[in-house]
Amino acid sequence: MFRPTLAALLLVATPAAAQQLTSAEAAKIDAIVADALKGSGVPSASVAIVRDGKIVFAKAYGDQGPGIAKGPRADAKYQIASISKQFTAAAILLLENEGKLSLDDKVSKWVPDVTDADKITIRQLLSHTAGLQDYWPQDYDFAAMEKPVTPQGILDRWAKKPLDFAPGTAWQYSNTGYVVAGMIIEKASGTTLLDYLQAKIFKPLGMAAMDQDYAVGKGYPQGTHRYALGPVRPAKPAAHGWLWAAGELAMSASDLAKWDIAQIERKILSPDDWAVQETEVKLADGGATHYGLGVSLGNRDGAKTVEHGGEAVGFLSDNFVMPNKRFAVVALVNADFGGAQGAIADNVTNLFFPVTPGQPVANLDQQRDALARRVFDQLRSGTLDRNLLTEDANYYFTTQATADYKDSLAPLGEPVRFTALGKPRPRGGFVNRNYEIQYKDQRLVAITYAEAGADGKFEQFLIQPRG
Numbered sequence: 001m002f003r004p005t006l007a008a009l010l011l012v013a014t015p016a017a018a019q020q021l022t023s024a025e026a027a028k029i030d031a032i033v034a035d036a037l038k039g040s041g042v043p044s045a046s047v048a049i050v051r052d053g054k055i056v057f058a059k060a061y062g063d064q065g066p067g068i069a070k071g072p073r074a075d076a077k078y079q080i081a082s083i084s085k086q087f088t089a090a091a092i093l094l095l096e097n098e099g100k101l102s103l104d105d106k107v108s109k110w111v112p113d114v115t116d117a118d119k120i121t122i123r124q125l126l127s128h129t130a131g132l133q134d135y136w137p138q139d140y141d142f143a144a145m146e147k148p149v150t151p152q153g154i155l156d157r158w159a160k161k162p163l164d165f166a167p168g169t170a171w172q173y174s175n176t177g178y179v180v181a182g183m184i185i186e187k188a189s190g191t192t193l194l195d196y197l198q199a200k201i202f203k204p205l206g207m208a209a210m211d212q213d214y215a216v217g218k219g220y221p222q223g224t225h226r227y228a229l230g231p232v233r234p235a236k237p238a239a240h241g242w243l244w245a246a247g248e249l250a251m252s253a254s255d256l257a258k259w260d261i262a263q264i265e266r267k268i269l270s271p272d273d274w275a276v277q278e279t280e281v282k283l284a285d286g287g288a289t290h291y292g293l294g295v296s297l298g299n300r301d302g303a304k305t306v307e308h309g310g311e312a313v314g315f316l317s318d319n320f321v322m323p324n325k326r327f328a329v330v331a332l333v334n335a336d337f338g339g340a341q342g343a344i345a346d347n348v349t350n351l352f353f354p355v356t357p358g359q360p361v362a363n364l365d366q367q368r369d370a371l372a373r374r375v376f377d378q379l380r381s382g383t384l385d386r387n388l389l390t391e392d393a394n395y396y397f398t399t400q401a402t403a404d405y406k407d408s409l410a411p412l413g414e415p416v417r418f419t420a421l422g423k424p425r426p427r428g429g430f431v432n433r434n435y436e437i438q439y440k441d442q443r444l445v446a447i448t449y450a451e452a453g454a455d456g457k458f459e460q461f462l463i464q465p466r467g
Helices: 006-011 023-040 081-097 122-126 151-159 175-189 193-205 253-265 271-277 340-352 366-381 391-396 399-412
Strands: 044-051 054-062 249-251 296-300 303-312 315-322 327-333 417-427 430-438 443-450 458-465
Touching (some): 023 340, 044 340, 054 253, 081 122, 081 175, 081 193, 081 253, 081 271, 081 315, 122 175, 193 253, 253 315, 315 340, 366 430, 366 443
Antiparallel strands (some): 044 054, 296 303, 315 327, 430 443
């Protein structure tokens, strides 16, 4: 389904207006994207760049799949997944301005059948500080996702569990909190979440956004995935309803760039509300979260950065904005592996705002690192001990998956290094640890989630190229 002639496909990429870029800058962007796709095996990318508050570059590259007849097309709608969270948060801010709710309302006022709803505020839902367990920490679709779900169904299964921590005392990414926030939006507005966003945000900005559950088939990019370094395969979308208010949208890179321009120009939301969305929500003890309302916050050589990524089944995305520099870059890909979207966003930003990259922080959890290396060696030798995996991980590692892992990893031989990346992070009742796997001429990354403790079983163990 996906042709291996990437170099030829890049030659027929679809350009849009790039008047404010020099030909040299445009050529460098083309090279950045080509390198990211080639190095990761990702089939296609769509990129938009905002400079001085205007879209100056929009271009699609590669193979978007059989649904795009004359591709690649820069107006093709990719699933942006969790980037949608900032739109959900914006809807709450708009409703607050309408006097229909408050960020500091207790959840019990709107959705009482949530654990400790009388202790959780809407602000905590939007900042991932509520303590609700994440319903989708994995980077793959688990068995339940083969069947449609409703927001209430997600609430019943995950939001009625005991909290992972007391509200406001810790930060832990939670899609569940955003599903609850979406339910609050619908109750407060008296309409559906998507209809409210269309009326208040998308139509005023001229954005052609839609429900990602319907952005499949003819006219839309084909999502893909890969088992380790095996063949790139079409990804089967999750059943209807699984992303909803936590990641419900599909749009083109240029459409998302229009939202970035609204952020830069302080339109749609009031300047005060933009400031609220971009203000870090601190923990009860004053600890940092580096997160506002639906956005990650950072600093680049003294300039504020506002960013969020997204992952759907078969898609990854990155949206990076420097409001004070009037700059943004959007990178969308039709693959849930490889990290090409991050490499593109980082390198395009470095092109215009170069900095010296930082070094990864080492992880000293020797027991877990050793167990991760053990599972990696089992995957490349085809001797996977399923007692080390949870029920969901055993569901993921089908006969096809394990064969692809062995067939693609075994020929690489013994890695030069197997090194922890960053620090362990709790999410969805599991602990996330990632590892860089270095060969002589190639780098891979292992993205793992596991139960707590030295002997905790792995919920996820994905191997992907690392750009």
